[in-house]
Amino acid sequence: MINNKPWLAWATCDNPQTEKLPGEWDEKINSFDKLILLKAYRPEKLSFAFQNYVLKRMGKFYVEGQTVTMEAVYSDTDYKTPMIFILSTGADPT
Amino acid sequence: MGYKRVAVRGSILYFVIADMARINDMYQNSLEYVKVLFNKAIDITAKSEVLETRLSSLIDIITKTIFTNVSRGLFERDKLIFSFLICTSIDRNSSLITPVAWSIMLRGAIPISDAQMAKMGTNPFPKNILSDIN
Numbered sequence: 001m002i003n004n005k006p007w008l009a010w011a012t013c014d015n016p017q018t019e020k021l022p023g024e025w026d027e028k029i030n031s032f033d034k035l036i037l038l039k040a041y042r043p044e045k046l047s048f049a050f051q052n053y054v055l056k057r058m059g060k061f062y063v064e065g066q067t068v069t070m071e072a073v074y075s076d077t078d079y080k081t082p083m084i085f086i087l088s089t090g091a092d093p094t
Numbered sequence: 095m096g097y098k099r100v101a102v103r104g105s106i107l108y109f110v111i112a113d114m115a116r117i118n119d120m121y122q123n124s125l126e127y128v129k130v131l132f133n134k135a136i137d138i139t140a141k142s143e144v145l146e147t148r149l150s151s152l153i154d155i156i157t158k159t160i161f162t163n164v165s166r167g168l169f170e171r172d173k174l175i176f177s178f179l180i181c182t183s184i185d186r187n188s189s190l191i192t193p194v195a196w197s198i199m200l201r202g203a204i205p206i207s208d209a210q211m212a213k214m215g216t217n218p219f220p221k222n223i224l225s226d227i228n
Contacts, residue, residue, distance in 0.1 A: 032191045036199050050178045062177045
C-alpha cells in the first residue's frame with residue numbers, strides 16, 4: 001500500500017511546481033512527466049510550470065518578454081510592409 | 095550530412111508557427127515569411143571552420159530569430175504557449191517526450207475502472223486525478 005500522506009502534502013502545498021516530489025519520485029520521472037502530474041493535481045499552477053520547463057530546457061531568452069525598440073522594427077518596414085500598432089484600452093503613447 | 099539537423103529545426107519551428115493560427119486567426123504566418131527569417135538567420139550566423147560549431151550556432155540563431163520575430167506579433171497572453179510549444183516540439187522530436195506522455199498531457203488518460211480504484215485502497219484523491227496519474 002502506498003503511503004498517501006506525503007502526496008497529499010505535496011498536492012496541497014502552495015507551490016507544487018517548485019516543490020520536490022515525495023520519496024524517490026523526484027529522481028524517478030523526467031520533467032515532462034512532472035508536468036503531467038501537476039496537471040492532474042494542480043492545473044492552476046501549470047502556466048508557472050510551463051515557464052520553468054522552457055527556462056530549463058531552452059534558457060532565459062525564451063521566457064523573458066523581448067522589449068522591442070522602434071529602431072529594430074523600423075528596419076523591417078518598407079513601402080509595402082507597414083507597421084501597425086495595436087493599443088490596449090487606456091494606453092496613451094503620445 | 096550534418097546540415098540536416100538545421101533543416102529539421104527549421105521544419106519544427108515552421109509547424110509550430112502554422113499551428114498558432116488555430117489559437118487566433120490573426121496568427122497566420124506564411125511559409126514564405128518563415129523562409130525569409132530562416133535565410134536571414136543563416137546570413138547573420140557567425141562563420142566557423144568547425145562544422146559542429148557552425149551547426150550549433152546556426153540552430154541557435156535560427157531558433158532565436160524566428161522566435162523573436164513571430165513572438166513579437168503575438169498577444170502577451172499567448173507568448174508563453176508559443177515558447178512552450180516550440181520547446182515541447184523540439185523535445186518530442188528528440189524523443190525526450192514520448193507520444194503517450196504528450197497525449198496524456200493534452201487529453202488526459204482513460205478513466206480507471208472501479209476494480210482498479212478498489213485495488214488502490216483508501217485514497218484522499220478524486221477519481222479523475224487517479225486516472226491521470228495511473
